[in-house]
Amino acid sequence: MATKDKTLHDAFYETLKDVYYAEKQSVRALKKSAKAADHEELRQAFETHAEESANQVERLQQVFEIIGKSARAKTCEAMQGLTAEMEEDLEDFGDSPAADAVLAACAQAVEHYEIARYGTLKTWAAQLGYGDAAKLLDETLQEEKKTDQLLTQIAERINVEGAAAEGGSGRKSA
Numbered sequence: 001m002a003t004k005d006k007t008l009h010d011a012f013y014e015t016l017k018d019v020y021y022a023e024k025q026s027v028r029a030l031k032k033s034a035k036a037a038d039h040e041e042l043r044q045a046f047e048t049h050a051e052e053s054a055n056q057v058e059r060l061q062q063v064f065e066i067i068g069k070s071a072r073a074k075t076c077e078a079m080q081g082l083t084a085e086m087e088e089d090l091e092d093f094g095d096s097p098a099a100d101a102v103l104a105a106c107a108q109a110v111e112h113y114e115i116a117r118y119g120t121l122k123t124w125a126a127q128l129g130y131g132d133a134a135k136l137l138d139e140t141l142q143e144e145k146k147t148d149q150l151l152t153q154i155a156e157r158i159n160v161e162g163a164a165a166e167g168g169s170g171r172k173s174a
């Protein structure tokens, strides 16, 4: 199809395929992060969101159904990059006291990517008249935002505890 013949509907379908890929990848990344995390709350957050994300994958399948297209994934370069960075960070920091902070940071980078994508998809779905799809996409969007906020709270605690352990915080450690 010539570029000029493409519509917002095509953009919606392409982006949906991108997020479908990213979401499946994120389930895997979250499970891996849960195994690597030392901090109990962080580990819990990863496990909970891995389950939530599996449900989000199903929601995306419902959206494909609503628009009458088959559920197909298209390689998402952004997500691949984020996952590659996570692997690299795990190699560099996996055994260090900063490991949990680094894991939380990687997960938040993924959440922000997803928030951007779901925000766009929700708006486009509404504009294209797919009200039910917009609702499903918004449910996921809210879960991603909640997860991002939770990770911020946990990361702040991890960082304070980490700084105290290193003796670098303003808090007297003994």
Ligand SMILES: [Fe+2]
Binding pocket: 023, 026, 053, 056, 114, 144
């Ligand atoms: Fe997600």
